[in-house]
Amino acid sequence: MQFFLDSASVDEITHALDMWAIDGVTTDPRLIQAGGKPFLAVVEEIGALLAGTQKTVSVAVNPHFDRWEEMAQEGHKLFALCPDNLVIKVPATEAGFKACAVLTERGVRVNVAACFSAMQALQAMRMGAYYVSPCIGEKEANAEETAHFVKEVVAIRDNYDFDTEIIVTAVRSARQIVEAALVGADIVTAGFGVYQDGFDHPYTHAGLDKFQQFWDQTQHE
DSSP: OEEEEEOOOHHHHHHHHHHHOOOEEEOOHHHHHHHTSOHHHHHHHHHHHHTTSSOEEEEEOOTTOOSHHHHHHHHHHHHTTSTTTEEEEEESSHHHHHHHHHHHHTTOOEEEEEEOSHHHHHHHHHTTOSEEEEBOHHHHHTTOOOHHHHHHHHHHHHHHTOOOEEEEEEEOSHHHHHHHHHTTOSEEEEOHHHHHHHTOOHHHHHHHHHHHHHHHTSOOO
């Protein structure tokens, strides 16, 4: 399984690349707005961090667009900024699916995002999506089951041998990462704090404290 970082922070991405060997990055308008920098500047900064690698960063087209022509036009322009690393995010809508097909035909990699059903994921795969992003955070917050949802998406992909990779998104806990891994998702994307908390455990620190005490009480020569 690959770990992507959901962030638009250069500091967070740099740390995750260096310390965690993160495999890629995803962004969204909320994350970019929170950083306070211009949209295109953020895209170029992240692209520079990933330059020379096979790692990708997913960047969304203008969410106001509701016509596939608009999505495809902007997606093509954005992709040209960092063609080796950029993946264009479009929504799981009728226009988004069409834009996915058009962009894919033009050699632009596409991530179909805001996907909340296995049917949406299936259509994204049919239209040639490079990534499809089933969202679980919002569904779980509304008391909807999510593990079976992701399992269905994985099974559909495998049944028909689609080339699409599955990014489980809106991941809010280490437990959700483990559940995505258990059902065979290719990738999870989560915020900096989710990984930071997930890589840590109080029992690890408790055990180290005990070992340090034994170490200090042991004669070494």
